Amino acid sequence: QKEVEQDPGPLSVPEGAIVSLNCTYSNSAFQYFMWYRQYSRKGPELLMYTYSSGNKEDGRFTAQVDKSSKYISLFIRDSQPSDSATYLCAMSEGNNNDMRFGAGTRLTVKP
Amino acid sequence: GAGVSQSPSNKVTEKGKDVELRCDPISGHTALYWYRQSLGQGLEFLIYFQGNSAPDKSGLPSDRFSAERTGGSVSTLTIQRTQQEDSAVYLCASSPGYFGLTEAFFGQGTRLTVV
Numbered sequence: 001q002k003e004v005e006q007d008p009g010p011l012s013v014p015e016g017a018i019v020s021l022n023c024t025y026s027n028s029a030f031q032y033f034m035w036y037r038q039y040s041r042k043g044p045e046l047l048m049y050t051y052s053s054g055n056k057e058d059g060r061f062t063a064q065v066d067k068s069s070k071y072i073s074l075f076i077r078d079s080q081p082s083d084s085a086t087y088l089c090a091m092s093e094g095n096n097n098d099m100r101f102g103a104g105t106r107l108t109v110k111p
Numbered sequence: 112g113a114g115v116s117q118s119p120s121n122k123v124t125e126k127g128k129d130v131e132l133r134c135d136p137i138s139g140h141t142a143l144y145w146y147r148q149s150l151g152q153g154l155e156f157l158i159y160f161q162g163n164s165a166p167d168k169s170g171l172p173s174d175r176f177s178a179e180r181t182g183g184s185v186s187t188l189t190i191q192r193t194q195q196e197d198s199a200v201y202l203c204a205s206s207p208g209y210f211g212l213t214e215a216f217f218g219q220g221t222r223l224t225v226v
Contacts, residue, residue, distance in 0.1 A: 008151060032213065043115070043202055043217030044154070088153060101153035 003027055006089055006102025015111050019076040023089035023102045026070065030091040030100075033065050035074045038086045038104065047074070047087075079109045113137075115218035117203050123224045124193055132188040132221045136205030143186050144206075144215065145178055149199040157201075160186065193225045 006023045013019055021035075031052055036044035048063045050056045050072075056063045062075040072091070076083055086106045092099040116135040124130050136143050145157040156170035160180045171177070175193075180186040190197055200222050206215040 004153065006153070034213065041219065043204070043219050045217065046213070046215070049213045090154070099156065101155075103151060103153045 004089065004091060004100045004102045007105055008103050010106040010108060012108045012110060013079055015079060015081060015109055017079050017109070019079050019083070019107060019109075021074040021076075021087050021089075021105050021107070023072050023091075024070055025072075025091060025100075027091075027093070027100075028067070028070065029093045031094065032092045032099075033063070033072050034090040034099075035061075035063055036088040036090060036101075038088060040085075044088055081109050081111050084108045115203055115205050115216050117201075117218035117221050119221060120219065121222045121224075123226060126195060126225055127192055129189065129191045130193055130223065132190075132201050132223070134186045134188070134203030134205075134218060136184065136186070136203070137207075137216060138184075140205035140207050141183065142206035142215070143180055144204045145186070145188050146202045146204070147199045148202055148220070154202065157188070190223075193223075195225045198223055198225045 004023055004025045034049040035047045037047050038044040048056055048058055050063050050065050053065045053067045060077045064073045086104040088104040089102040090099050115137055118133045141162045143160040146154040147157055148154050158171055158178045159167040175191045178188045200220040202217055202220045204215040204217040
């Protein structure tokens with residue numbers, strides 16, 4: 001079993017839809033949880049990060065962490081074609097280099 | 112430049128040859144990371160440099176892989192006697208301090224193909 005599991009998709013939604021992206025993990029010591037967006041042929045860019053449990057909102061994006069279920073989510077409201085990318089979750093025990101990434105979910109938002 | 116720069120963007124090499132991949136971090140960033148991204152896989156940690164401290168090499172997959180960082184700035188990842196399984200995108204990231212990847216910026220990557 002991988003330490004971080006993420007459904008690779010692909011996921012296709014119509015413009016304006018609410019998108020839900022998820023990851024599960026097995027290491028209960030993870031404390032930092034991140035979401036990256038990666039456009040084709042580009043490096044990943046950090047969207048949001050959350051420390052420990054709870055929700056965090058930034059514009060159309062909401063990150064949720066449920067440590068009891070070892071489950072994290074990223075919600076995108078009013079999705080746009082420009083949101084089409086691969087979304088990677090990542091997590092670590094501490095704020096350092098030892099970070100584990102999911103395989104990434106490829107999202108397409110159709111106009 | 113304003114961002115992390117990696118060169119070359121693409122590299123095709125024959126099996127058994129050595130390759131060098133270069134990373135120019137953002138000026139002033141003390142932390143530098145190398146990751147590998149294979150098709151359909153998440154990012155795999157390779158090596159981490161922080162200031163003048165000894166690098167964390169725990170992610171290097173074999174002794175064919177090595178990296179150095181000169182003058183606390185530019186880094187070179189070297190793969191000796193390349194194998195087909197080394198084909199991947201190699202990503203470099205830099206961060207301004209001790210706050211890890213929560214403050215890191217990635218380069219566009221070097222796509223390595225071993226034929």
